[in-house]
Amino acid sequence: xxxxxxxxxxxxxxxxxxxxxxxxxxxxxxxxxxxxxxxxxxxxxxxxxxxxxxxxxxxxxxxxxxxxxxxxxxxxxxxxxxxxxxxxxxxxxxxxxxxxxxxxxxxxxxxxxxxxxxxxxxxxxxxxxxxxxxxxxxxxxxxxxxxxxxxxxxxxxxxxxxxxxxxxxxxxxxxxxxxxxxxxxxxxxxxxxxxxxxxxxxxxxxxxxxxxxxxxxxxxxxxxxxxxxxxxxxxxxxxxxxxxxxxxxxxxxxxxxxxxxxxxxxxxxxxxxxxxxxxxxxxxxxxxxxxxxxxxxxxxxxxxxxxxxxxxxxx
Amino acid sequence: xxxxxxxxxxxxxxxxxxxxxxxxxxxxxxxxxxxxxxxxxxxxxxxxxxxxxxxxxxxxxxxxxxxxxxxxxxxxxxxxxxxxxxxxxxxxxxxxxxxxxxxxxxxxxxxxxxxxxxxxxxxxxxxxxxxxxxxxxxxxxxxxxxxxxxxxxxxxxxxxxxxxxxxxxxxxxxxxxxxxxxxxxxxxxxxxxxxxxxxxxxxxxxxxxxxxxxxxxxxxxxxxxxxxxxxxxxxxxxxxxxxxxxxxxxxxxxxxxxxxxxxxxxxxxxxxx
Numbered sequence: 001x002x003x004x005x006x007x008x009x010x011x012x013x014x015x016x017x018x019x020x021x022x023x024x025x026x027x028x029x030x031x032x033x034x035x036x037x038x039x040x041x042x043x044x045x046x047x048x049x050x051x052x053x054x055x056x057x058x059x060x061x062x063x064x065x066x067x068x069x070x071x072x073x074x075x076x077x078x079x080x081x082x083x084x085x086x087x088x089x090x091x092x093x094x095x096x097x098x099x100x101x102x103x104x105x106x107x108x109x110x111x112x113x114x115x116x117x118x119x120x121x122x123x124x125x126x127x128x129x130x131x132x133x134x135x136x137x138x139x140x141x142x143x144x145x146x147x148x149x150x151x152x153x154x155x156x157x158x159x160x161x162x163x164x165x166x167x168x169x170x171x172x173x174x175x176x177x178x179x180x181x182x183x184x185x186x187x188x189x190x191x192x193x194x195x196x197x198x199x200x201x202x203x204x205x206x207x208x209x210x211x212x213x214x215x216x217x218x219x220x221x222x223x224x225x226x227x228x229x230x231x232x233x234x235x236x237x238x239x240x241x242x243x244x245x246x247x248x249x250x251x252x253x254x255x256x257x258x259x260x261x262x263x264x265x266x267x268x269x270x271x272x273x274x275x276x277x278x279x280x281x282x283x284x285x286x287x288x289x290x291x292x293x294x295x296x297x298x299x300x301x302x303x304x305x306x307x308x309x310x311x312x313x314x315x
Numbered sequence: 316x317x318x319x320x321x322x323x324x325x326x327x328x329x330x331x332x333x334x335x336x337x338x339x340x341x342x343x344x345x346x347x348x349x350x351x352x353x354x355x356x357x358x359x360x361x362x363x364x365x366x367x368x369x370x371x372x373x374x375x376x377x378x379x380x381x382x383x384x385x386x387x388x389x390x391x392x393x394x395x396x397x398x399x400x401x402x403x404x405x406x407x408x409x410x411x412x413x414x415x416x417x418x419x420x421x422x423x424x425x426x427x428x429x430x431x432x433x434x435x436x437x438x439x440x441x442x443x444x445x446x447x448x449x450x451x452x453x454x455x456x457x458x459x460x461x462x463x464x465x466x467x468x469x470x471x472x473x474x475x476x477x478x479x480x481x482x483x484x485x486x487x488x489x490x491x492x493x494x495x496x497x498x499x500x501x502x503x504x505x506x507x508x509x510x511x512x513x514x515x516x517x518x519x520x521x522x523x524x525x526x527x528x529x530x531x532x533x534x535x536x537x538x539x540x541x542x543x544x545x546x547x548x549x550x551x552x553x554x555x556x557x558x559x560x561x562x563x564x565x566x567x568x569x570x571x572x573x574x575x576x577x578x579x580x581x582x583x584x585x586x587x588x
Contacts, residue, residue, distance in 0.1 A: 015425055022425075026437045037441075141513075141565035143520050146558035149544055153551050245427075252430035256521050260544070271525070274440050282440040286433055293428045 004305055012298045019290045020072070024065050027283040033057075038081060038277045055081070055280065068283075077284040082276045087284050090269060097167055098258070098265035100177070102250050104185040109192035110243070116193070117200025122227055124205060132197065139194030144253050148187035148260040155183060165261040184257045191253070192246055199242045203235040210234075237308060244300030248293040322574025328567025332560075336383035345373035347380060347534055356550055365556055368539070369546055374553075377534040378560055384446065384535040385564070388528070389515030391450045393508050396457025401504065403458070404465030405496060408473060409488040419466070423459035431456035431518050435527045446535075449528035453518045457511050464507050468500040502579040506572055513568035520561050536561050 031037040035052040052058045055078075056067060071078060077087035120132040156164035162183050170177045207213065208231050216226045255267030262268070266285055273281035344364070345351075351371030359366045365374035407419040429437075435452035442448065469492070472478060481491050522528035523537030531538065536557040543553035 011421070014421070015428065018425055019428060022429075023437065026441060031441050137566065137569060138562070141517075141562045141569060143517055143524075143558070143561050143565075145521060145524050146540055146554075146561065149540065149547065149554050149558070153547060153554065157548060157551075248428065248430045252432040255432055255436075256525055259525050270436060274436065277440075279440060282436065286437060289433055290428050293430070297424075297428070 001305065005302065008298060008301055012294065015294050016291060019294065020069055020287060021065070023283060023287050023290070024068065027279050027286075028057075028064065029061060031279070034279050038279055040277070051081070072284070072287065077288075078280050080273075080278055080281050082273070082278045082281075087281055090281070091266070091285065091288060094264060094266045094269045096170060097181075097263050098254055098267065101181050101184055101188070101257070101263070101265065102247075102254055104178070104181055105188035105192065105250060105254075106243075106247075108185055108189035109196055112189065112193040113196035113200055117197040117204065118227070118232075120197065120201040121204035121208065122223070129201075133201075136194035136197050139190050140198075142190060144187050144191055145256050145260050147190055148184065148257055151183045151187055152260070165263070167261075167263045180261075181263075184261045184263060187260070188250060188253050188257050192250065195246065196239065196242060200235070200239055203238040204231055207231045207235040237304060240300060240303060240307075244297050247296040251289055251292060319574075319578070321570050322578050325567050325570030325572070325574050328563060329571050332382050332564045332567065333386065335379050336386045339376075339379035339383050343373070343376035343379050345376045347372050347376050348532055356546075358552070366552065368542065368553060369550075372534075374539075374556055377539060378536075378556065380534045381536040381539060381557065382560070382564070384523075384529050384533060385516050385519050385561075388446060388449050388453065388519040389512050392453035392457055392515045392518075393511050395450070395454030396461045396511060397504065397508065400458040400461025400463075401465045401497075404462040404467075405469050405492040407462070408466045408469035408496070409492050411470060411473065419462060423462055426455065426459045429456070432521065432527075435522050439527050444527050444530055446523075446529040446533065449519050449522045452522070452527075453515050456518075457515070460511060461504070461507065464503060465500055468503050469496045472496050472499055502575075506576045506579065509568055509572035509575060513565045513572065516561065516565055516568065 028034050033048075035055065035057050036043060036048045039048055039051060049058075056064060059067075068078070075088055077091065079085070080087050080090060083090060116132055116136075120129045123129045152164050155161045163180060167180045168176070204227070208227075213226060213231060216230050217223075221229075254265065255270065257263075258265040258267035259271065266289070270282060270285050273279075273285070349372075351367070353371065354363075354367055355369055355371040357363050357367040357371075363373050363375070365378065367373055368377065403419050407416040410416050431452045434455050435448055438448045438452060473496070478491060478495060481495055486494070519528055519535070520537040520540070523535040524541045525537075526541070528537060529535040539557040540554060543550075543557065546553055
């Protein structure tokens with residue numbers, strides 16, 4: 001296990017290093033001169049030089065890259081050019097919206113998908129199963145931002161149960177914050193839940209065809225007991241994989257959903273930064289997102305190895 | 316009889332949108348470049364079958380050209396994924412366990428850490444928004460998908476006797492990959508292509524909705540929804556039509572993919588939930 005862990009950690013470090021190189025290359029090398037790019041064509045040469053000095057762009061790319069990465073490692077993301085504040089402050093502020101939203105959506109989708117997938121698998125081939133499969137097929141086809149608009153139309157405009165957007169911070173109270181994140185989280189969770197329920201169902205059906213399940217049935221256990229005590233645990237591995245893989249989609253979906261509901265999260269931050277050509281913010285926030293995805297996949301890998309010793313041999 | 320029904324339904328739904336997109340090349344009920352403010356926000360009637368938007372543009376015409384935008388972006392993105400991903404996957408499989416194989420697989424993992432939206436953000440930050448961005452971003456994300464699928468399928472083929480026979484006959488790795496492996500994974504690639512096509516439609520809609528895809532005045536379903544959102548209090552009707560179009564198109568493609576999979580090779584059913 002220790003060998004496996006070490007090899008995974010090395011590969012985690014390598015992935016992060018390559019990812020940071022790619023991002024640095026796209027943002028700082030491709031535009032040629034980031035400072036004049038950020039200021040636009042109307043800027044005078046003096047301001048460009050001043051900004052270069054301010055951002056440290058007068059140094060060689062290698063030095064700049066090393067400075068950026070060593071800053072990231074200690075939580076120093078640089079200074080935003082438009083906001084004139086440390087990017088780490090901006091990120092800390094915005095992550096209080098984005099992270100709870102992602103976690104909320106994950107909880108919702110898991111809470112829906114597990115029982116639904118379980119019911120579909122246990123009623124395989126029956127009308128209930130067909131109904132569930134049809135519904136999840138639809139759930140996969142619905143774009144989450146359109147579903148978000150429909151939710152706003154129904155629950156915010158017609159029924160007036162929720163506000164149509166905005167987030168007033170956690171200071172107004174925990175439940176108030178949760179309430180403003182509810183519609184966005186439902187919108188994000190729909191696709192996730194549909195995919196997860198389908199994976200859950202097919203994984204359970206696969207497991208239920210195993211010999212040891214027949215043995216369990218043969219010794220007289222009830223269907224329910226076989227399903228929950230014996231099949232469920234083994235069916236969880238593919239489900240875990242999908243959960244891990246989908247984190248990146250959840251993160252990406254969150255960026256769009258934040259725009260539907262005008263939530264001040266990382267997604268809004270990155271869009272404002274693009275509009276204002278604040279490349280420094282884009283660079284660091286994208287790196288943070290990629291870091292999150294890579295880290296989650298690393299954790300999922302480690303979790304499997306803990307759950308299933310056979311998987312430790314790979315890697 | 317359930318399987319052919321699904322295939323037929325998915326195929327006709329997809330064909331319907333394809334026909335709509337192709338028709339828009341030669342004819343649309345109204346031109347969409349011309350603003351016609353006097354007839355703005357009209358409800359559907361015999362003159363405007365689906366009504367008009369806030370600029371007085373005919374929704375049906377917008378929808379037809381939007382289908383063309385979506386389909387062309389998603390199609391080219393699938394093309395990029397196939398053209399770059401399949402050779403990589405085949406090459407990796409034919410050199411199983413080598414440093415090259417390892418490099419390809421690690422590279423795959425790396426690209427998976429960049430969701431297409433994040434790639435689009437990076438490209439847009441530097442080059443500005445355009446439909447080309449959407450194609451590139453979705454296309455890049457498709458490469459590891461096809462590389463992984465073709466590698467996995469090719470690996471199991473390489474253990475079979477007919478490949479061994481080809482090797483004994485003196486054929487090289489490249490020739491075996493092209494002449495024996497590739498024809499045997501086309502079905503799988505066709506199914507995966509359909510799935511990626513439908514994901515591409517969704518991704519394109521999302522990108523153009525947040526302004527990172529097709530730019531005005533080019534109509535796209537995502538942009539139509541973005542416009543509709545600003546009018547959601549006064550005219551919610553505008554939000555329904557493009558959304559339903561996306562759902563119908565994606566649903567059709569997914570059913571086509573599932574139907575093809577079951578029809579071409581029932582054994583493939585296990586590979587996707």
